[in-house]
Amino acid sequence: MLIHSHMDKSNIVTCTAPVNIAVIKYWGKRNEELILPINSSLSVTLHQDQLKTTTTVATSRSFQEDRIWLNGKEEDINHPRIQSCLREIRRLARKRRSDGDPGFDLTSLSHKVHICSVNNFPTAAGLASSAAGFACLVYTLAQVFGIEGELSGIARQGSGSACRSMYGGFVQWIMGQKDDGKDSLAQQVEPETHWPELRILVLVASAERKPIGSTSGMQTSVQTSCLLKHRAESVVPGRMVEMTEAVQRKDFAAFAELTMKDSNQFHATCLDTYPPIFYLNNVSQQVISLVHRYNRHHGETRAAYTFDAGPNAVIFILQQHVPEFVQAVQHFFPPESNGGQFIKGLPVNHAALSEEL
């Protein structure tokens, strides 16, 4: 992780964090409050020049209370997940003070914070805004209070997927066994430099807020879907091993096939949820067909799709095939037919977090 440390006299810190896209999906909690998952997951962190959250935290003796603004609108600071992150960061800061760290700013602990966070991409549309958002919140607060070290366990308590955005490259979230969640942490599998030819395209089918948020969607799935239980217990453990090996070998076909199958199984568990949840739309289904036709045409697996809890497609593809694939997408989805909504970002996965100087 690349950390540049800088804080001006008025105690204002600004940081950015990228989104991450899971190739083995997290869906379902065994503990709602601590955000402990029913299975491990694995993701790729995007380059933060593409889809990112930028968060500024200010502290001042004159602030009367903690406050937060999201995309320019004030939100409720008492949201339990924001409170968990604030509490855990302040707890670490207090511990550092009681350990007698001489470099520690004694005054800042009693100060209230004002938090301002902006996403440069659609919020709550299935593009992992909660992941970038809470990773950035925790990282920025840590910078303000002078905390270093393992922070994914705190980010996890903001949004499960956020723990994986604390690292760049290929990252796993190990589900852990303990009831207190101390072993439910993110860990880098391979750094961002590992597979430089790998590209990620984001196809935006809809920038609207999803009708059912991830948190409540997965709650209903845990309560009603026996397919989800089977997936968590009997499918994902093997896939975590296979996916890790595919990434380590840079075996694109194996990586791509597992990615597509896991996305499909996740959406199958949504259909198996009662009442069923539909995150994919017509355009998503057309993208799925397009990828399979494209692969069949070339007689090898050259592209993979994955969809989070929303209709927007994320495509994994090797650099040398990007132009021909983009051409195929433009042929099937001419700009005029979709209101120019498709965007093509070509990010390389990269280092996770940094402070803006």
Ligand code: ADP
């Ligand atoms: P997504 O697919 O975008 O992750 P979720 O349903 O998981 O959608 O989460 C969306 C919620 O995450 C938002 O309603 C908001 O509460 C929270 N969130 C998104 N961006 C931020 C941010 N920058 N800072 C804090 N919270 C955020």
Ligand code: DP6
């Ligand atoms: C489909 O992390 O957004 O994107 O933990 O309740 O905040 P909460 O949910 P969230 O769920 C992400 C679900 C997913 C798959 C994934 O990112 O692994």
Ligand code: CO
């Ligand atoms: Co989310």
